[in-house]
Amino acid sequence: xxxxxxxxxxxxxxxxxxxxxxxxxxxxxxxxxxxxxxxxxxxxxxxxxxxxxxxxxxxxxxxxxxxxxxxxxxxxxxxxxxxxxxxxxxxxxxxxxxxxxxxxxxxxxxxxxxx
Amino acid sequence: xxxxxxxxxxxxxxxxxxxxxxxxxxxxxxxxxxxxxxxxxxxxxxxxxxxxxxxxxxxxxxxxxxxxxxxxxxxxxxxxxxxxxxxxxxxxxxxxxxxxxxxxxxxxxxxxx
Numbered sequence: 001x002x003x004x005x006x007x008x009x010x011x012x013x014x015x016x017x018x019x020x021x022x023x024x025x026x027x028x029x030x031x032x033x034x035x036x037x038x039x040x041x042x043x044x045x046x047x048x049x050x051x052x053x054x055x056x057x058x059x060x061x062x063x064x065x066x067x068x069x070x071x072x073x074x075x076x077x078x079x080x081x082x083x084x085x086x087x088x089x090x091x092x093x094x095x096x097x098x099x100x101x102x103x104x105x106x107x108x109x110x111x112x113x114x115x
Numbered sequence: 116x117x118x119x120x121x122x123x124x125x126x127x128x129x130x131x132x133x134x135x136x137x138x139x140x141x142x143x144x145x146x147x148x149x150x151x152x153x154x155x156x157x158x159x160x161x162x163x164x165x166x167x168x169x170x171x172x173x174x175x176x177x178x179x180x181x182x183x184x185x186x187x188x189x190x191x192x193x194x195x196x197x198x199x200x201x202x203x204x205x206x207x208x209x210x211x212x213x214x215x216x217x218x219x220x221x222x223x224x225x226x227x228x
Contacts, residue, residue, distance in 0.1 A: 105219050 003027040004092050006106035015115050019077040023090035023106055026071065030092035030104075035064060035075050038087045038108070047088070048075070080113045087111070118142065119220035121206050127226045133194040136223045140187055140208030144218070146170065147189040149181055152203040152222065161204075164189055193225070201227045 005024045013019045023033075035047040050057040050064045050073075057064050063076045073090055091105040118141035128134055140147050149161040151174075160173035164183035175181075178196075183189045193200060207219040 104221075107218075 003104045004090060004106040006090060006109045008109050010110040012112045012114060013080045015082055015113055016079045019080040019084065019111055021075040021088050021109050021111065023073040024071060025092050027092060032093040033066060033073050034091045036089040038089065082113045082115050085111055085113050119206055119208050119218050121220035121223050123223055125224035127228060128196060130196055130198060130227055132196050134225065136191040136204055138189045138206030138220060141218055144208035144210050145187065146209045147183055148207040149191050150205040152205055196227045198227050201225055
């Protein structure tokens with residue numbers, strides 16, 4: 001059961017343009033969402049997060065939008081830079097299971113920013 | 116289900132104690148990665164093993180150690196536990212050592228009291 005889906009395994013964008021990475025989820029109990037970026041041979045690094053009580057969170061060039069009714073999350077990168085080329089994971093956090101809170105990750109989207 | 120299995124799913128232990136977290140990678144994957152997740156610090160890479168050998172090391176404390184066994188499962192040992200070690204510990208695996216496509220387990224939630 002894929003609770004978090006990133007349906008685009010890859011995305012190519014021209015430098016300076018906007019990159020939009022999408023994420024859909026099925027678990028309506030997620031109350032917190034995170035995006036991670038991962039370069040080859042490195043561990044994923046935390047990028048940006050959003051609480052389910054918000055619909056937008058912005059940090060520099062990165063903005064995450066949450067549409068709870070559609071169970072859809074998106075990450076916008078403006079302007080895109082070649083150094084943004086990486087795999088991006090979205091993840092949802094479920095507050096159930098007692099004190100355990102477990103992240104459920106999507107499978108990732110490989111973003112390539114072309115110079 | 117990513118195919119990466121982690122046990123236990125959650126545990127509570129006291130400060131000063133030692134715990135071992137176990138990870139079974141996806142069938143056919145040779146690389147195993149360990150991460151520590153806390154909400155205020157995001158996901159931090161700890162260490163990577165590839166086919167039994169240490170391949171990369173990240174922000175892993177000296178009190179922590181890991182190994183990958185001949186059957187490719189891995190264990191993360193956490194000793195002299197402190198309150199700040201409370202976190203979600205992820206294992207992930209990939210077929211090769213590049214890490215381009217990694218599959219995460221569901222995590223082991225450690226609470227140190």
